[in-house]
Amino acid sequence: xxxxxxRKAKIDKIKELRKSSVDPYPADSNRExxxxxxxxxxxxxxxxxxxxxxGRILAKREHGGSTFLxxxxxxxxxxxxxxxxxxxxxxxxxxxxxxxxxDFIEIxxxxxxxxxxxxxxxxDSLVLLAKALLPLPEKxxxxxDVEERLRKRYLDLIMNPGERExxxxxxxxxxxxxxxxxxxxGLEVETPVLERIPGGADAEPFATHLNALNIDxxxxxxxxxxxxxxxxxxxxxVFEIGRIFRNEGIDKEHLQxxxxxEMYWAYTDYEKLMxxxxxxxxHIVNETLGSFKHNYQGKEVDWSQKWERVDYYExxxxxxxxxLAEAKESQLKDYAKKEEIDTVKHIGRGRLIDVIxxxxxxxxxxxxxxxxxxxxxxxxxxxxxxKDSNRVERFQVVAGGTELGKGFSELNDPQDQLDRFxxxxxxxxxxxxxxxxxDEDYVEALEYGMPPTAGFGMSERFFAFxxxxxxxxxxxxxxxxxxx
Numbered sequence: 093x094x095x096x097x098x099r100k101a102k103i104d105k106i107k108e109l110r111k112s113s114v115d116p117y118p119a120d121s122n123r124e125x126x127x128x129x130x131x132x133x134x135x136x137x138x139x140x141x142x143x144x145x146x147g148r149i150l151a152k153r154e155h156g157g158s159t160f161l162x163x164x165x166x167x168x169x170x171x172x173x174x175x176x177x178x179x180x181x182x183x184x185x186x187x188x189x190x191x192x193x194x195d196f197i198e199i200x201x202x203x204x205x206x207x208x209x210x211x212x213x214x215x216d217s218l219v220l221l222a223k224a225l226l227p228l229p230e231k232x233x234x235x236x237d238v239e240e241r242l243r244k245r246y247l248d249l250i251m252n253p254g255e256r257e258x259x260x261x262x263x264x265x266x267x268x269x270x271x272x273x274x275x276x277x278g279l280e281v282e283t284p285v286l287e288r289i290p291g292g293a294d295a296e297p298f299a300t301h302l303n304a305l306n307i308d309x310x311x312x313x314x315x316x317x318x319x320x321x322x323x324x325x326x327x328x329x330v331f332e333i334g335r336i337f338r339n340e341g342i343d344k345e346h347l348q349x350x351x352x353x354e355m356y357w358a359y360t361d362y363e364k365l366m367x368x369x370x371x372x373x374x375h376i377v378n379e380t381l382g383s384f385k386h387n388y389q390g391k392e393v394d395w396s397q398k399w400e401r402v403d404y405y406e407x408x409x410x411x412x413x414x415x416l417a418e419a420k421e422s423q424l425k426d427y428a429k430k431e432e433i434d435t436v437k438h439i440g441r442g443r444l445i446d447v448i449x450x451x452x453x454x455x456x457x458x459x460x461x462x463x464x465x466x467x468x469x470x471x472x473x474x475x476x477x478x479k480d481s482n483r484v485e486r487f488q489v490v491a492g493g494t495e496l497g498k499g500f501s502e503l504n505d506p507q508d509q510l511d512r513f514x515x516x517x518x519x520x521x522x523x524x525x526x527x528x529x530x531d532e533d534y535v536e537a538l539e540y541g542m543p544p545t546a547g548f549g550m551s552e553r554f555f556a557f558x559x560x561x562x563x564x565x566x567x568x569x570x571x572x573x574x575x576x
Contacts, residue, residue: 128167194224268379283318292316311337331355442469474500499548
């Protein structure tokens with residue numbers, strides 16, 4: 093039967109119910125316990141306690157005068173037994189005619205074992221809570237296509253309990269982040285999503301317009317600059333877990349809108365912050381997975397070991413033969429061309445270094461560790477390293493051949509910051525749409541003085557890494573290309 097025919101048949105059932113003064117969408121339920129509660133207390137409640145459960149029907153098996161249902165309320169699944177003698181002939185006939193797989197119902201009855209010793213709720217009465225108009229996918233032949241699963245995530249969650257559990261773990265992941273930072277003395281704050289000048293990252297923003305003030309605005313691409321304004325304002329340790337938006341390509345590690353955490357600790361540098369971040373990541377992994385080990389892309393990653401520190405320049409020279417202390421832009425271009433690395437969108441020395449790093453060096457960084465002290469060309473917001481002013485005090489968390497977060501000693505010299513913003517402006521004028529914009533208000537804030545500060549940022553990409561899934565499969569409703 094075609095979907096539209098099924099839908100029409102269900103609408104006809106609703107009309108019949110209403111003729112019989114039955115509301116197919118009542119506003120309330122008398123549910124007392126969850127299915128999980130019933131299963132947990134089954135032996136104690138069995139045959140001596142009347143309870144009310146409610147949930148969605150996921151399966152229906154009729155046996156002439158009796159029916160078995162699988163009832164799921166999100167906390168678990170239980171079998172329900174409905175018998176004509178138990179709820180009355182007239183009510184049973186109404187149930188047979190009106191209730192289908194996918195509907196929400198409320199069941200009152202007692203818990204008992206069947207002859208096959210299956211935990212079951214024997215119904216004394218039932219109430220329809222919500223009539224579904226569309227049929228659920230078949231359990232084994234339904235949502236097999238990944239694209240369709242992501243477009244109709246609600247169906248994926250209904251049919252695949254493992255997907256629901258994935259997002260429970262994601263909640264635990266962010267709660268672990270929050271609890272750790274609060275325990276470390278951090279203050280959780282919120283800063284605006286709409287900005288006059290997007291900053292804090294190399295990314296193209298989404299543009300919008302505010303009618304009330306008749307001004308053009310952007311959705312934030314980072315949390316960084318406003319949080320550092322708060323450090324200028326006198327806060328000691330701040331962090332934010334919030335949504336950011338970047339108008340960039342789609343791949344297994346990138347989304348257009350996603351959740352990011354950024355933290356800024358005053359009177360701290362990148363060296364002092366690294367041990368804190370190592371503790372943070374180990375805490376997150378253990379709280380989320382219940383273990384320090386997991387598989388990623390066929391390799392075991394063990395977070396429990398002491399993390400190694402990898403010098404950016406040494407790793408770059410080891411895998412490319414290029415000494416970044418001497419390398420000119422032309423040499424980097426020649427190398428990229430020889431290695432067939434596309435550099436069309438990568439303007440300037442910093443962009444070339446970064447794309448070469450991602451293609452040739454990053455895949456070798458498997459064990460959890462810190463990649464430290466990159467060239468200043470790729471990080472316009474970090475403080476220069478005193479031993480070499482061409483490098484910056486930055487670290488990246490790396491594991492499994494990918495980057496999972498970065499932190500650095502924050503640049504608090506307003507003149508140096510202005511110079512670097514101006515260099516970024518030159519890149520934008522050459523066509524680099526992701527180069528950072530000059531934010532004069534932020535430079536002015538620095539001129540009032542910001543203490544030595546270290547910051548760190550990580551996104552939900554880390555959760556996707558722990559789950560060994562593309563990041564879009566670990567968000568509820570990712571943006572998808574429209575169906576043709």
